[in-house]
Amino acid sequence: MTFTSLASSSRGNCYVASDGETAILLECGISFRRIKKELGFDLSTIRGCLVSHEHKDHAKSVMDMIKSGIEVFASEGTAEALDCALITPVEAGAQFRVGSLEIMPFRTWHDAKEPLGFLIYSRQDGERLVFATDTVNLGHTFPGVNLLALEANYDKDILDRCERMPEKVRHRVTNSHMEIQSLCRYLRTLDLSACRVLYLLHLSNAASSEGRFIERVRQVVPQHVRVIVCEE
Numbered sequence: 759m760t761f762t763s764l765a766s767s768s769r770g771n772c773y774v775a776s777d778g779e780t781a782i783l784l785e786c787g788i789s790f791r792r793i794k795k796e797l798g799f800d801l802s803t804i805r806g807c808l809v810s811h812e813h814k815d816h817a818k819s820v821m822d823m824i825k826s827g828i829e830v831f832a833s834e835g836t837a838e839a840l841d842c843a844l845i846t847p848v849e850a851g852a853q854f855r856v857g858s859l860e861i862m863p864f865r866t867w868h869d870a871k872e873p874l875g876f877l878i879y880s881r882q883d884g885e886r887l888v889f890a891t892d893t894v895n896l897g898h899t900f901p902g903v904n905l906l907a908l909e910a911n912y913d914k915d916i917l918d919r920c921e922r923m924p925e926k927v928r929h930r931v932t933n934s935h936m937e938i939q940s941l942c943r944y945l946r947t948l949d950l951s952a953c954r955v956l957y958l959l960h961l962s963n964a965a966s967s968e969g970r971f972i973e974r975v976r977q978v979v980p981q982h983v984r985v986i987v988c989e990e
């Protein structure tokens with residue numbers, strides 16, 4: 759299985775997961791024009807699009823996706839918040855299938871109506887990808903995971919030094935996004951013996967440090983795991 763980032767920040771998120779037989783988009787929070795461009799103007803290989811929640815930086819192009827014949831999967835809460843009856847509703851704990859991919863949504867914690875993360879298993883190559891962004895924490899461990907794509911949004915120490923950040927924004931960040939220490943604590947609970955790559959997603963512009971985040975994460979994941987920061 760491969761995981762590719764097309765965009766990863768609060769300005770927009772969009773990723774591709776593929777096992778060679780089935781390719782899907784994870785999020786469509788950038789312009790449809792940009793998605794098409796990033797995919798070489800060929801959407802025919804994309805079998806579906808999973809959307810974690812309704813915020814614009816994740817769901818901007820939902821209608822364009824649907825109009826171009828790509829099935830969009832999201833929770834009922836997300837579909838309601840987007841006021842879109844054309845989304846295929848999925849729910850935490852109920853597995854569904856897109857081509858050769860078996861997808862298990864799970865609950866995440868964010869200031870959205872019914873946010874989800876996704877565990878994606880390929881029947882083609884037997885690999886497992888966990889995708890979770892925009893969540894203060896994670897409640898599941900994922901045995902045998904091969905690829906992890908997780909939010910690493912901010913560092914509390916850097917955030918505390920962002921004097922110009924309005925209190926309201928600061929409050930929102932700390933109550934809806936993943937702090938680097940929380941991520942490290944979570945990573946310690948996982949069996950990463952089969953994990954090949956850890957992708958760090960959605961780094962905050964104001965309150966993160968790519969270098970420090972890699973260092974921090976390296977201290978808690980086994981040597982064989984590659985750590986990649988997904989750039990804007």
Ligand SMILES: [Zn+2]
Pocket residue numbers: 811813868870892
């Ligand atoms: Zn969000």
